[in-house]
Amino acid sequence: MNVAIIGASGYTGLELIKILITHPKFNISYIANSTGEENVQELHPSLKDVLNIEVSKVNAKEVSEVADLAFLALPHKTSMSFAKQLLELNVKVVDLSADYRLELDTYEEHYCSHEDKEHIKDSVYGLPEYYKNSIKTSKLVANPGCYPTASLLALLPFVDYIEEGTPIFIDAKSGVSGAGKKLSEISHFVNLNDNCHAYNPFKHRHMPEIEEKVKLLKDKEFQINFVPHLLPVTRGMLVSIFATLKDEVNVEDILEDSYIDSEFVRVRNTPVNLKSVAGTNFCDVYVARNKKALFINSSIDNLLRGASSQAVVNANIMSGYDENLGIPKIAYVP
Amino acid sequence: MNVAIIGASGYTGLELIKILITHPKFNISYIANSTGEENVQELHPSLKDVLNIEVSKVNAKEVSEVADLAFLALPHKTSMSFAKQLLELNVKVVDLSADYRLELDTYEEHYCSHEDKEHIKDSVYGLPEYYKNSIKTSKLVANPGCYPTASLLALLPFVDYIEEGTPIFIDAKSGVSGAGKKLSEISHFVNLNDNCHAYNPFKHRHMPEIEEKVKLLKDKEFQINFVPHLLPVTRGMLVSIFATLKDEVNVEDILEDSYIDSEFVRVRNTPVNLKSVAGTNFCDVYVARNKKALFINSSIDNLLRGASSQAVVNANIMSGYDENLGIPKIAYVP
Amino acid sequence: MNVAIIGASGYTGLELIKILITHPKFNISYIANSTGEENVQELHPSLKDVLNIEVSKVNAKEVSEVADLAFLALPHKTSMSFAKQLLELNVKVVDLSADYRLELDTYEEHYCSHEDKEHIKDSVYGLPEYYKNSIKTSKLVANPGCYPTASLLALLPFVDYIEEGTPIFIDAKSGVSGAGKKLSEISHFVNLNDNCHAYNPFKHRHMPEIEEKVKLLKDKEFQINFVPHLLPVTRGMLVSIFATLKDEVNVEDILEDSYIDSEFVRVRNTPVNLKSVAGTNFCDVYVARNKKALFINSSIDNLLRGASSQAVVNANIMSGYDENLGIPKIAYVP
Amino acid sequence: MNVAIIGASGYTGLELIKILITHPKFNISYIANSTGEENVQELHPSLKDVLNIEVSKVNAKEVSEVADLAFLALPHKTSMSFAKQLLELNVKVVDLSADYRLELDTYEEHYCSHEDKEHIKDSVYGLPEYYKNSIKTSKLVANPGCYPTASLLALLPFVDYIEEGTPIFIDAKSGVSGAGKKLSEISHFVNLNDNCHAYNPFKHRHMPEIEEKVKLLKDKEFQINFVPHLLPVTRGMLVSIFATLKDEVNVEDILEDSYIDSEFVRVRNTPVNLKSVAGTNFCDVYVARNKKALFINSSIDNLLRGASSQAVVNANIMSGYDENLGIPKIAYVP
16 A cells, blocks of 8 residues: 655654555655655665655645555644645545644634634544544544643543542653754753753643543543653653542552553553653553552653654554554664 | 861762862861772862862761861761761761751651651751751751752742642652762663653652651641652753642742742743753742642752752851852853 | 574663564574573563563573574673583574684683684674675674674775775774673763763774784784774764775775675765664765875664674574565664 | 953853853953843853843944953954954953964965954964963964864874874864854754764864964974764863874873973873863873874863863963963862
8 A cells, every 4th residue: 555755854754754664564655845856865864775765845646646645744734735635635644743633623722723624523533542443434634742642641541530620730751853853942952961941831732632632532621731841862752640539549450451452552560761662652651649649650752652653553543454563662772 | 167078979979079179168178988098089080180188987086176067978877877976076067868857757757767866856957048047056957858959949939829638749850960879770871861760759758858848837738749750861950840729829929029038049930941050059940820730840950959059058057157158150051 | 493592681682682573584482591580571671562471591402492593692701601502402603792703812812711612613703794605604603793893894995905004093982882781880871971981992802803804804914903982872883993095095986896785884975973873784884085094984783783683684694594684774763 | 350251142152251250350341242232141041140241232442441351252254353453452362263273374275364464473372281471471362272272282292202204193072062052953952862973074174273283383294184073962072192103102101291280281091081071171181002003082171171261271371360260170070
């Protein structure tokens, strides 16, 4: 099955390429970015002697002629105008941007006016552990954000046990690859090395994404208080969630039971870390309790489970393949 | 005024030496560790051509003959037996261990049986912003732990505004120098580089220290839920505190007012970071609110404000000097 | 074909496991270390839900019953006594230690008395680009050291052009995983972070290995002056070689011609770096000239091309498979 | 004595400020950059509550009214036009750019046409160990580059012992703060973390600076072959020099004798490292020999001995003060 990667210049584009090179079913038939006219080896020198394919200047018509499914690793807003064209040309889409992740009104409140109101209502939120059946038949899957992926996988098993009306706090820490390839003050080596700091406390756009999904999946309204931090590491994301339980329940059992059949969620009995999941699609989770105080702890590779490998899992499901087909499980350890 | 440094081999011992070398009033008359028979330049090669003094094998009698005040940078338990001797020989003590930080019963519950019950009851907790008057006349100051220093300076101004009965969550992140010079799995470069993880969630010994001081200072009992994390950096500590307010108060004003006269607490209007305080005695603090959800954020240099420079501030106060005498304010930036 | 991994606890043991899990022909039938009685997931927590196999306490007889080839990732000296037993039981061996890398007299001069004089004389040096034909029929391949691999691949094409009698200088830089899993002062995070330094200048045991192979392959005696450095990174090795040419030859062409048919040596036209080869078996090389002054620059992943992936390439060749079978080519980028 | 800092925005500007804040004789009377209209605490947030002074938009006339000496931390070319004005207004200048470091013809060959031919011929090269007497009476000192400082201090003692006609190789490694505050691909965290690579091999502008000073000071012409590398650290520079000796001389004695009276050069008996000099004006040096092969090894803090603290040493000497006045000696260890 031929697939296209649109937005091949960035980190998530590169990760898509890396996974699809060895995927047993998907064949990369088209790679594009906004400029084209380059070999993928010039764009990503680590691919020298590994993959030899021209990067095209993106064109929806061309995509529809050579691919059945397209991964869009594009900026917000750019993505929806392009997804719209592809869907009208009958190309399935896994969109890694935020453009189809939210209900229309939530999106417009936190991002901008939406340009593809037709398709957003049918998009499926691509968190496979919770939306697998809908993904199977969807033509448009909105790949979750990295913070929501790690946060929701940790939080959802406990939503029913948390005291209603109490705030949920999420202290999230991310490697700087999440800020992308574009040069910026925060990703200047001198500014981040030996350093760590919060940013956009209570204001990050992933906060409403988490709140909305908790409400849709669990029919509970919680105030999610989300504070992201930047870590002096390239890849990896660590989430620490704090909440107040109704009762002193057995939190280990609740967690274990929730993911007993989930191939890509590993329940740990010690706090999780970044390295054990770096390079993989795993989400590691751990939980602890102090009377009614709850600590849930999860880690993912922000570029893989938080973006590209989860996108390929979604594509696997949309295509009727096993969800684990070609999905990386072996960590960048040591 | 002659001072002694006992426990010169470790990181906090080195930081004490570094500060005291240029201190305008204190003169290092004695440096000791458990073995002795070495020049300080062999112990700390960075001091070559900077300080030339023999390291003694620790002996209380000798200390009392050459120094009026001693800094103890010793392990817990070792410290109290030595402090006891010094106090009986009329040497003032600033103790950097945990041995005199807690009420006797709290100590014995979380550490071990106490061997100096006579002096522990008169020790003063060396957090200058809150105990300055008692420190002035004390002969035994217990220097606070690094996590409690950063946590209490952030939390104390808000204790009266937090809804009683709600849990307070502290997500603390520390550089690995806090784990000391001794080799260990967690401080192996390969294990920590590109990594980050929690440890001892809800079980760290600094948790009761914070709870006790909140109670003693504010007469309020809160359940402090403390989760420390390890960062891939050498020095620095970042604390994120989450709590529930009674009302939607002006948190910026509360913070500003609390520290308007504090030379070493800087109120910031953006989230704090490690680098701006590394190398200094400053504690930077920042606060944000989302309805009744509270986020307080502080940073210190764990080896300085969290140990050695705070110890010298305490010694300054005990000796009748200005508290800022010889205290580092210029950060290791960039 | 069933293979055994002996010495599964260390970093190279883990890398062997990671490669062999997805290898299309080799099946891991036996994993051992010195203690046994543990599941591989306890030994390497990143393998949870990835590989489920018991770790045995090493036993040569058992190996011979379940495997046709064994990878030995053991310390020097331990390795030869065990290799000897395996060879006598007709198990092929790829030895990652230094025990069979050198001529007997060179070995005994730089290491210790050799305990397997019978097999050392038939061992083949496992640098595939230069010894492929001998490896094909060998029962005992000595996997090269990491520094010699990167140094020889860079140096060998130019040996005939270097002025005889002039010294060759190698400034090599390694990530600290090369120092192994054992705790040590140099790999303590605080000591290495933000730091870099040479160690054992002109005295490293890889120096005679390079000298000997240059002599055996090119029949030229050069004084190799080798200075290794430690970098604050986990994996990767960068080699800078400096030498004096006889004439102002076209060094780019010489390099290009040398490796035109080598799948795992990539000639670059800009200086090489660590990240483009991390996670792969590639050796990247680059060359520059200033009149007769020569600079050759190579990079490898010290744990893969410098150990485990090169070992699997050797095993592929010994088993009659394509050398690239199951060998990683996709880098840990970004 | 009042001094001005021109170019206060960059890293070397900040380091000048940090040193001068506590300098016992120099008083910062003027700080400027190209825009002005800002408090220095906004420009450098780590200086909050430490230094309170307005940053001016740079103006030579103003400088001459409030300062007797100016430090210029400006880009090449910008610096000479401004230095010229200051010198004509009778302000002494320590210039941290390359504009006055070289002989006129060397400068114009490697940089651009020179705009201040009058003063360049009287400028003194500010390497205090070798030019102290000339600095004393100079009105214009050209502060050496960071690479030349570390390279020349290591190399000069051995120039007379090196075989004439043989190449000298310098493998230099620098922290990325040397590339400045401006955003660039090489200083993007993701590109440098876990990485290391050479850049501009045999082409860096510091190569002719080293060659010229060797010739001027020792009257010997050597081909200096300089290859700089970038390290994943913020500050620090490590230089490894390789050369061929005429005879098997006692290199340790030569080095020891050369710097016996130099307060800021420390001869070490083990390889040098970055951390022991970070934060100080020290240059640590070490030497080893393998027959006639020579290895000289030096380390400095690139922003201090390689720029700002050396500039203040020069200003001390120009002003008739002790050269060590207010110069940092206590390293950022651990």
